[in-house]
Amino acid sequence: MATSLTRREFILVSATAAGGLVASAHFPTRARAAQQAAPAAPASLGAFVRIEPDGSVVIGARGAEIGQGVITSLPMLIAEELDADWASVRIEQLPLGIEASSEPPGLRPKFGAQGAGGSTNIPEGWNELRQAGAHVRWRLVHAAAQRWSVAPEDVRSEAGSLFGPSGQRAHYGELAAAAAKLAPPAGDLPLKPASAWRILGKPQRTVDVAAIVTGGVRYGLDVREPGMLTAVVARCPYFGGDIASVDDAKAREIPGVRQILRLPAPPADGPVLHQLAAGVAVVADDTWAALKARDALAIVWKPGPGARDSTAALEQRCLAAVKKPGTHVRNDGDVEAAQAGAHHALDATYIVPFLAHATMEPQNAYVKLEGDRALVIAPTQAPGQANKVVHELTGIPRLNIEVQLPRAGGGFGRRGETDAIAEATLIAKQANAPIKLFWTRDDDTRNDFYRPFGAHRMRATLDAEGKLTSWWHTTVGTPIAWRGRDMEKAPPWTGLVDEDGVPAGLVPNYRSEFSSAEFQLMRGWWRGPVHSFAAFASQCFMDELAHLAKRDPVEFRLAVLGEPRELPYDGHGASVLDTGRLANVLRIAAEKIGWGRSALPGRGLGIAAHLVFGGYAAHAFEVEVSGGELQIQRCVCAVDIGQPVNPLGVEAQIMGGTLDGISAALHQEITVKDGRIEQGNFDSYRLLSMREAPDVELHVVPSTLPPAGAGEMGTPTVAPALANAIFAATGKRIRRMPLAKALRG
């Protein structure tokens, strides 16, 4: 059993010897691995765990941390099955891990999935990372059994120590080197029952909270590396436009300015560059010099193909298109026949604006190109894509491109795009220097991948008893799958249509159809994609139908959901829709807000429930409206996310997701006039303030089902619940966001 280390282990052991989990890209020799086996050195056990000689356990956090808490929750999964002592365990953020593979495409992930998107980190890590912890524990237990000449079944582990049947005791450090020599068993090991958990399911604080609040965390924008220059870019304000002329004479006179570079308009069909605006880059010694020089540039822009377009015109196009047939995404029964002779019918259209992501830390990237090697330090939700983009732009082999993952100052889907990393790479290449690219707030707001704009025409019918007989949802929107993005082969409604959402499968005649609307602006994934606007349209419309049927809105929804059962569901992070779980969160939210009581004059209660990425969420609000101004009196949220991994983190995510939902529902929209985005900074693109933010009364359904991710679940039901509460308070039905503006208008 002496040297049965796998190839992967050699790499990690060597990397550890070099002083950390940051895996070196070169392949180590057997000699170095052997040296590592000496008892006084730290030992790597599998991809995620290193044990120091003093017994302290270091766990690698694989996920890109964007504020969703995975730097804490993913290592918790490992630590639980490892029987580590959580209070003393040390967490290290892993870089992107890729290694050579004999199978196409010649590369494979070392640590599994590392990106952030679709709330998948927890569901994907749930078994995989607990198994990783269990495998490390197995090796430690077997090493102890060998040392003590006892049966492995007689070795017990607890809080970083092992105990033998006759009082033997060793901490993990004493056995780590021996354990590193044992090959882990193939296949899955049995996992602990929930009743035995000491870490999972218990509230755990953010592992680096102390460093965050003392300024000790190095974010991407905090990178300061030797020889680094800072770059800012003046980007064409017209999408698809170009540079007509540049006079940079004044800019070049500013002290600290090193270079002024042109970044020409990218080809629309290019693999990566389509994401970037044409621009002029200023490369300088520091941020201020770069910003001053950028201000001093005199640039004449060539407007692009959308130079005369506006969101007002887009809205008119969408409103015309919802009256025409689209592509049937789902079509059950015969909606046309059902709607022809209906007892009650309703036809209403909802408008959802473009939204920016507005991460508090704006886009940035540090890129260093050195011969056939590259280093990227950047806040990203897509580390693998970041690596690929740098490879595509430079030709540097992917295995030679290191991508470090600093804690990111927010993500919300924005950092699933790698445009800033691509831009920094192009500048670093031209400037022949390591570059930190900085985007100002205005740059960030005006060069986003916006939540898609859409018009949702909803048509439904009821029979004489007020029972739902048909539902017809026509979506006209600006596709995310557009302009040669990697997902260009996806259908145009990808990320825009929740075709299996309620009431699909619950009503005999159901149609969801889609048409594309043209607009010259990049679109992307915004927290709770699909759901954040599909729930607005469907849950507001459900409210309208309840009123049409003269039924209580909660009772009406429960009647539509019917008996608890699982319906097939596809496409947005779930495989089934459990009507019982959805009805349950709806009932809890209703009960907690005191549904059914008579509200004070000017006040109203509103509710909404929806399936979001495998979790069930409901919001109920009590609002007061006076003089066209809205005040939230109470905010209740009920969620069923399965078994919560970290209850403190779940609470944070649902609370934050709720406030994000309020921010977007009340205040936010990106508008375009004459081909240019009208918003820039927080004075024109408003975030919710402390004063406006209600406390969130959160109720998490106890559950032993596998967990869903909580990051996006708190957002989608906020807007419809608020709009329904406004209706209850005022009798005014608002069918467009932002609600606060519509309420005043």
Add this chain to the structure above:
Amino acid sequence: MPIRFTLNESAVEFAGDPVMPLLWYLRDHAGLTGTKYGCGIGACGACTVHVDGRAQRACVLPMAGIEGGRVATIEGLIASGDEAARAVRAAWSEVDVPQCGWCQVGQVMAAADLIARKDEPSDEDIASITNLCRCGTYPRIREAIRRAAKSRREGAR
């Protein structure tokens, strides 16, 4: 004439552009990256520092404006053992306020200023803090401020 001021209790001189915002001096010249950029127009407070003991937004404060002043960043405030900052920092960890964390140093600086001035901040005092948080940590910020003020009152007894 160089601009002279005190930064985290050390005397410093600055001979560069007098209109450069203090934020960029701190981050790029002094290497104090705990102070963050969020908007550059004084709207979000991610860059909040203390100038002469009061919370100020470093992104709209030109270097010329701090001549003779005392500037404290999070790094300096922690190192100096400032009592309000210590209470706030502890409360922030206990309540587990941060999500992405980018705005949190600014929030801590604003809160430390508030509880240094008010033993028992009212709901209105707390609501008057205009630092923005995109992650929506406001309910926990409120709780942490109350907790910090309480621990400070109890410590003073």
